[in-house]
């Protein structure tokens with residue numbers, strides 16, 4: 001018991017000193033569990049996030065845009081891959097994590113439960129959703145768990161590329177015909193509020209924040225990050241000539257920040273609970289890929305085993 | 319001559335585009351992340367080739383751009399083969415379609431590397447590395463599935479039974495291909511066929527796949543006569559360009 005307390009003290013002081021915790025190091029069980037949960041949910045978000053954007057690959061309006069979108073969605077698969085690997089260092093397998101996603105035990109970012117209804121949504125997602133993700137993830141590049149922090153460094157570079165690409169799509173639309181401008185405005189109208197929800201509940205409704213700060217999973221609160229996002233994004237919308245769908249949005253000279261209107265937290269919790277517009281479609285799509293892929297994964301395994309057996313045989317034979 | 323070269327570039331580009339489109343449908347739906355990434359990669363390589371061919375073609379015809387060529391033709395003016403239109407029925411079909419195409423595409427590019435047309439030769443030089451990688455990927459998977467489990471073997475054999483019949487047209491020289499060959503611009507399909515056959519005899523036995531009983535089918539996508547699938551592919555592919563004409567993206 002005292003031994004355990006001592007270990008925890010040493011552990012915390014390592015984090016306080018800015019040391020990275022590596023998978024083989026001693027860590028409190030709660031630290032391990034929290035990281036498995038957070039990293040796997042982050043990985044699931046990357047993978048589920050492929051679906052709304054993938055929805056427009058076959059209909060992309062030009063060859064160049066199609067290639068950019070394919071490359072982007074492929075990057076997200078790569079992000080999922082690094083993150084699953086980072087979580088695996090804590091003693092869980094990718095298959096177990098997948099099962100948790102499919103059973104609903106593990107969550108993913110709610111933003112991906114909204115549909116992509118026009119090409120402009122691809123621009124809006126890159127601009128707003130990747131933009132919001134970067135704000136969270138830049139913070140995570142300095143988190144205490146080494147594999148997670150390192151994955152984030154790699155991922156953040158690509159996310160900022162996605163963000164610029166998304167903004168560039170929006171810019172093209174904003175400078176285009178009236179139909180294109182309308183499409184862009186409509187996408188902003190639908191994605192603005194869900195993007196703000198990506199930072200999670202208000203600070204007073206976010207009981208884990210203190211512990212997360214201690215472990216450096218978080219360095220700023222949800223509301224601080226949300227404010228940062230709004231402050232960056234509002235002038236960008238102005239530059240595009242688009243209107244953010246919030247009449248209360250206004251620069252506050254005194255605070256040095258934008259004021260903004262109340263988020264619909266009822267909607268937020270409904271989507272988290274599985275009642276968003278596309279929750280079922282997203283999980284069904286992942287379930288189908290998983291089920292359809294089963295015989296393929298089995299075949300690959302059987303083939304690898306045969307090859308290994310052949311190699312062993314030829315070794316003992318010689 | 320210029321007209322024929324233009325059409326020949328479309329023929330080369332259309333195979334890559336329609337196959338790239340089929341693969342792009344799978345992005346986010348693969349049997350695992352690694353294959354999802356690999357198939358998307360192949361799709362991206364193919365679309366990269368398409369852009370090179372169509373950009374070049376656009377210089378040969380007044381008023382065309384890579385996008386007008388890609389998106390604004392009528393169905394009969396696409397020259398891809400029927401093989402690449404075939405749907406992603408299951409992963410075995412995806413792999414076998416890829417394997418049959420790669421086994422044709424790689425030797426085709428090897429010949430185009432020596433094309434008298436410098437741009438085609440340059441595109442082929444760039445694409446050959448990609449095509450070699452694609453063939454390695456698809457052959458490995460044919461072996462893995464063919465020699466994996468009983469189920470995977472059956473599915474793979476079925477995919478060959480369905481798709482192999484479409485290879486015939488790959489090697490039947492159209493008047494356009496004949497003219498291009500005679501100009502020293504296009505490939506000699508007899509040589510492509512010899513290489514294709516060698517790939518089959520190298521790979522299929524280790525995958526336990528039997529193809530000797532499969533009857534080939536008469537198809538002529540290369541002259542614009544397609545399967546019923548192409549119309550639906552084009553409906554998606556062309557949607558934005560048709561719904562929002564003359565806009566830039």
Ligand SMILES: [Fe+2]
Nearest residue numbers: 046075076079
């Ligand atoms: Fe990502």
Ligand SMILES: [Fe+2]
Nearest residue numbers: 046079133137
């Ligand atoms: Fe992310």
Ligand SMILES: [Fe+2]
Nearest residue numbers: 076130159162
């Ligand atoms: Fe991204």
